Amino acid sequence: MPEITIDPTTRIEGHHSTTLQVENGEITEAKSHMDMFRGVELVTLDRPPSDAPHFTGMICGVCFTCHRMTSILAIEDAARNAGMFDVVPRNARLLRDVMEGIFFLWNHAVHLIALAGPDYSDAVADTGFDRLDPLEGEGYVEALKQQRKLLQAFTEFGGRTPHPLTYAPGGMATAPDAGTITSVRAQVAEVSDWLGPTEAVPEVIENVTNGTVESDTAQGLHDLVSIIVAAKQVGADSFGLGPDRYYSNGVFYGTDDDSRVLPPGVYMDGELRRPSRETIASKLSESTARSWYTDDSGGHPAEEKPPEPAPGKEGAYSWGKAPRYEGRTMEVGPLARLVAAEADPFDLRATLGGGTTKSNTLNRLIARAQEALIVRDQVLDWLDAIDPRRPFNVGWDDGFSGSGYGLWEASRGALSHWVEVENGHVTNYQVITPTLWNLGPRDNADNPSIFEESVEGMAVEDVGNPIDVLRTIRSFDPCLACSVHVESPEERFETTVEPASPTGDLP
Amino acid sequence: MSTTSRRNFLKLAGAASAGTVISEHASEIGAALAAATEGDVEVVWLQGQCCTGCTISLLQGEYPSLEGAIDDFRLAVTFHPTLMGPAGDDAIASMTKSPDVLVVEGSIPTGMPEAATLGVDEQGHHKPIAEWVEELAPASNYVVAAGNCAAFGGWPAAENKQRRYGLGANVTGAQGLQFEGRAKGGVLGPDFTSKSGLGVVNIAGCPMHPDYLLLTLATVINGNTPEIDEYHRPSPFFDPNLHDECALRGYFDRGEFAEKPGDPGCLYKVGCAGPYTYCDDSMRLWNGRTSVCRNVGAPCVGCMEPAFWDRFSPFYTPVEAQNVFGIDADTAGKVALGGAAVGIGAHYARKLTGYGTEEEVEPLEETESGGED
Numbered sequence: 001m002p003e004i005t006i007d008p009t010t011r012i013e014g015h016h017s018t019t020l021q022v023e024n025g026e027i028t029e030a031k032s033h034m035d036m037f038r039g040v041e042l043v044t045l046d047r048p049p050s051d052a053p054h055f056t057g058m059i060c061g062v063c064f065t066c067h068r069m070t071s072i073l074a075i076e077d078a079a080r081n082a083g084m085f086d087v088v089p090r091n092a093r094l095l096r097d098v099m100e101g102i103f104f105l106w107n108h109a110v111h112l113i114a115l116a117g118p119d120y121s122d123a124v125a126d127t128g129f130d131r132l133d134p135l136e137g138e139g140y141v142e143a144l145k146q147q148r149k150l151l152q153a154f155t156e157f158g159g160r161t162p163h164p165l166t167y168a169p170g171g172m173a174t175a176p177d178a179g180t181i182t183s184v185r186a187q188v189a190e191v192s193d194w195l196g197p198t199e200a201v202p203e204v205i206e207n208v209t210n211g212t213v214e215s216d217t218a219q220g221l222h223d224l225v226s227i228i229v230a231a232k233q234v235g236a237d238s239f240g241l242g243p244d245r246y247y248s249n250g251v252f253y254g255t256d257d258d259s260r261v262l263p264p265g266v267y268m269d270g271e272l273r274r275p276s277r278e279t280i281a282s283k284l285s286e287s288t289a290r291s292w293y294t295d296d297s298g299g300h301p302a303e304e305k306p307p308e309p310a311p312g313k314e315g316a317y318s319w320g321k322a323p324r325y326e327g328r329t330m331e332v333g334p335l336a337r338l339v340a341a342e343a344d345p346f347d348l349r350a351t352l353g354g355g356t357t358k359s360n361t362l363n364r365l366i367a368r369a370q371e372a373l374i375v376r377d378q379v380l381d382w383l384d385a386i387d388p389r390r391p392f393n394v395g396w397d398d399g400f401s402g403s404g405y406g407l408w409e410a411s412r413g414a415l416s417h418w419v420e421v422e423n424g425h426v427t428n429y430q431v432i433t434p435t436l437w438n439l440g441p442r443d444n445a446d447n448p449s450i451f452e453e454s455v456e457g458m459a460v461e462d463v464g465n466p467i468d469v470l471r472t473i474r475s476f477d478p479c480l481a482c483s484v485h486v487e488s489p490e491e492r493f494e495t496t497v498e499p500a501s502p503t504g505d506l507p
Numbered sequence: 508m509s510t511t512s513r514r515n516f517l518k519l520a521g522a523a524s525a526g527t528v529i530s531e532h533a534s535e536i537g538a539a540l541a542a543a544t545e546g547d548v549e550v551v552w553l554q555g556q557c558c559t560g561c562t563i564s565l566l567q568g569e570y571p572s573l574e575g576a577i578d579d580f581r582l583a584v585t586f587h588p589t590l591m592g593p594a595g596d597d598a599i600a601s602m603t604k605s606p607d608v609l610v611v612e613g614s615i616p617t618g619m620p621e622a623a624t625l626g627v628d629e630q631g632h633h634k635p636i637a638e639w640v641e642e643l644a645p646a647s648n649y650v651v652a653a654g655n656c657a658a659f660g661g662w663p664a665a666e667n668k669q670r671r672y673g674l675g676a677n678v679t680g681a682q683g684l685q686f687e688g689r690a691k692g693g694v695l696g697p698d699f700t701s702k703s704g705l706g707v708v709n710i711a712g713c714p715m716h717p718d719y720l721l722l723t724l725a726t727v728i729n730g731n732t733p734e735i736d737e738y739h740r741p742s743p744f745f746d747p748n749l750h751d752e753c754a755l756r757g758y759f760d761r762g763e764f765a766e767k768p769g770d771p772g773c774l775y776k777v778g779c780a781g782p783y784t785y786c787d788d789s790m791r792l793w794n795g796r797t798s799v800c801r802n803v804g805a806p807c808v809g810c811m812e813p814a815f816w817d818r819f820s821p822f823y824t825p826v827e828a829q830n831v832f833g834i835d836a837d838t839a840g841k842v843a844l845g846g847a848a849v850g851i852g853a854h855y856a857r858k859l860t861g862y863g864t865e866e867e868v869e870p871l872e873e874t875e876s877g878g879e880d
Contacts, residue, residue, distance in 0.1 A: 037622040038663040039678035046668035061560015134592040160793035162560045165805035173768035174803035308672045393769035
């Protein structure tokens with residue numbers, strides 16, 4: 001029975017690999033290994049709560065806003081529970097939204113074009129879509145320029161990107177004036193023009209399907225749609241099948257004080273629920289049965305101890321923990337958010353992806369593109385709602401005792417931070433990342449994670465070229481390119497995944 | 508490249524006045540490099556315990572851009588986990604095993620080698636990143652640490668204050684390539700030199716500034732040995748004091764301080780590590796010369812300095828309030844103001860506040876403002 005090992009795989013923060021057991025051309029078992037450990041929960045202890053966003057903000061240089069944001073939500077919640085804090089000013093909430101929104105747009109475009117896109121490019125997969133060729137294709141190169149422009153707009157508020165330090169407990173460190181806001185507006189609008197108008201989507205799909213990939217008015221959309229059309233052509237709607245169970249914490253406050261623009265939701269057994277924040281929090285747990293942590297490192301995130309490493313642990317195969325909702329695995333990410341929002345713009349998932357709530361590789365790509373447009377169409381409204389004459393920060397005091405949590409969404413899915421503070425010092429800290437939900441290990445009941453389940457049963461015609469496995473891994477928006485080698489007890493196979501350029505080098 | 512053309516090149520690059528490091532980019536530099544370089548410059552980019560933030564920062568470079576540098580500097584990036592097209596054994600096979608330039612992003616977990624691995628070794632076990640570095644570094648012409656983690660151990664080396672689980676201060680034994688915090692040593696040892704004879708060049712920062720990396724590459728591709736400081740950082744980028752060149756410096760001189768982030772004023776009292784941090788980003792700015800942390804009210808965390816995570820934490824607390832320097836921010840500002848008023852040079856104020864030094868006070872010396880002291 002050949003064993004396919006994909007190493008390293010995906011995790012944005014570091015190193016990830018996957019081993020697959022293949023029998024009669026079908027994957028019978030998948031194991032998702034997280035191959036990096038740094039110990040952020042441990043180094044955050046004994047520091048003032050206002051240090052937590054600094055430390056945890058640097059968990060990821062790709063999700064460079066979301067951890068800082070969620071950590072701030074957690075410590076603000078803890079201070080509120082201690083009676084020491086009320087709310088941040090409306091301006092701060094709006095500005096955080098704007099920055100998160102620009103970040104989402106950036107992340108989705110970079111992921112689709114630079115990380116997933118090459119799998120559907122002519123250079124890698126003979127699709128004919130040479131605009132998608134990595135570092136050489138015109139679409140790819142243009143996207144590189146546009147992402148820089150977008151982050152320059154972000155940097156007007158963030159100071160630098162990645163790792164902006166401008167989100168602060170109590171609000172924002174920056175208080176932008178009307179001129180800065182106007183300038184950001186213009187910069188975002190420029191990138192928006194590259195993308196093209198949302199209402200052009202049906203026409204763009206038709207054009208791309210008919211072989212037209214260039215456009216004067218919607219070039220960005222043409223390139224994004226090329227990926228979707230190519231993915232459909234390779235049958236991505238029929239592989240990478242998840243259990244159709246989704247969870248979203250909801251994201252963006254928007255201009256309505258009482259709800260989130262993309263609402264929280266849990267979809268399971270064909271039914272959408274709208275649990276409260278408290279209900280979501282009460283249903284979460286983590287298992288470390290198959291993780292390189294002691295068994296007692298698991299539990300409810302508000303109660304479990306910081307993870308205690310146990311590198312040699314029998315049966316363990318990942319540095320990730322296994323988060324569960326009511327004990328069940330849940331898919332997170334743009335698809336989960338749009339299912340929770342009951343949104344399927346232009347019915348793309350219904351018509352191309354086999355159903356609005358169907359979990360498959362194609363629908364993950366479609367949902368990411370759909371969400372990019374949804375956010376693009378609102379982010380400037382949030383920006384316009386900022387009143388630069390009013391405050392952005394109410395101040396902050398570390399001197400309290402209390403516990404709290406922040407539930408937010410990173411671009412790649414549900415994120416939560418949990419903090420306990422005693423006399424101005426952090427005494428416990430937990431982070432549950434989206435990548436743990438999607439690509440974590442098995443749990444104590446041996447239930448595979450979403451990704452593990454999504455490739456089990458997948459047909460692998462050529463064990464030396466499991467490109468659909470790679471496409472599936474990347475559809476979850478991992479940020480590292482995958483390295484694949486294939487081995488069995490008897491022999492080691494060479495992969496035949498085509499290099500992006502004839503030499504195998506970047507140009 | 509002939510001596511004459513190299514001299515012309517240095518002139519062009521403004522390097523003659525800035526040691527041997529090309530510190531500013533001009534389109535002519537690319538053309539000169541392309542003409543002067545024989546064959547491709549093979550680059551391998553490895554990732555240890557990293558967040559990929561330095562790679563994302565690299566993508567934001569404008570002067571030059573990454574794709575411009577690849578073209579102009581004739582870079583052949585034979586391995587980069589985030590950017591490369593090929594996957595699997597093809598990717599490992601395309602990696603040069605004796606690169607012109609080895610770039611490492613992220614720290615190396617020396618106490619727990621399994622905490623960062625890449626691919627497998629000959630026995631089929633996950634291969635620790637430390638082994639990759641030990642194999643590739645001596646075979647490389649230049650070794651560059653991209654970011655604070657690869658340079659000094661950075662974020663993963665921050666102190667486990669509780670010594671929880673008997674893990675020690677440094678949970679995974681995370682080290683930089685040639686430094687552990689401010690101490691020389693690291694994975695490759697204090698005496699390591701690459702084939703060029705140079706130790707590891709540290710592009711500090713969390714994240715690194717893309718210009719610092721790409722222009723340092725331009726420097727070494729040009730055949731120059733970059734001038735480096737005691738922490739192996741290229742001098743022209745890391746000599747300037749960030750506080751001296753800060754856009755908010757006028758507030759400091761007038762003794763006007765922000766009470767919280769978001770207030771107008773110098774950020775001294777809300778934890779700014781600027782006076783103890785050395786780099787030119789107050790002037791160079793980030794993301795296509797758009798902005799920098801202080802310009803949006805965010806106090807400097809000292810990310811260009813070795814061991815900054817513990818030296819400047821708690822980050823929102825004024826460094827003076829930690830009583831390390833024996834004087835508070837109000838006094839520091841007044842001293843600076845008073846000093847200016849009576850015509851005493853800035854260095855006198857510095858002496859009193861101790862700013863610009865770490866453990867000891869700078870000797871009084873002549874200053875640019877006349878030195879009438």
